[in-house]
Amino acid sequence: MIVFLHWVGWAIWLGAQLTFMVWGPVAKRLPLEAWAYTWDTLSKIQRWIVAPAAAVATVTGIVLSMQYAQRDTPEGASLGATWLIVMQSLGLLAGIMTLALATPLVNRLAFLAAKSIESGTQDERAEPVRRKLALVASISGVFILVSLYFSAVKP
Incomplete structure (x- = not known):
């Protein structure tokens, strides 16, 4: 069940994040x-x-990393494998960036959008926030894809 939730989580995360890659530039x-x-x-x-x-x-x-570390199999010896370290590190960084940086930036843009409607002109603070969001979300998206690559290929 944990593996299923993990796969569904990152699939939805990456898929929904692609929405921003399309609509962010269009919205300008x-x-x-x-x-x-x-x-x-x-x-x-x-x-x-x-x-x-x-x-x-x-x-x-x-949770999966902790379960993997507790195994009494030869796989437990591969905890220092490069593919695993890269996958875990980039996945964790992407999660932190999405939750701690991208989410507040998107909410800030929505707030500035509402203020812009009230004033009748786009708030000048919106574009710098959008640029920061684009950078953070792009880096996070690359981290997700590289993490997925290392998970699938295990080079």
């Missing part, structure tokens, strides 16, 4: 109301889908 060219609605919707996706999936994947990854 939208009129104010559509731009604000987009960031409000993306903040809900982050809060209700991405963050919980990242938390599930991260926690189950830690």
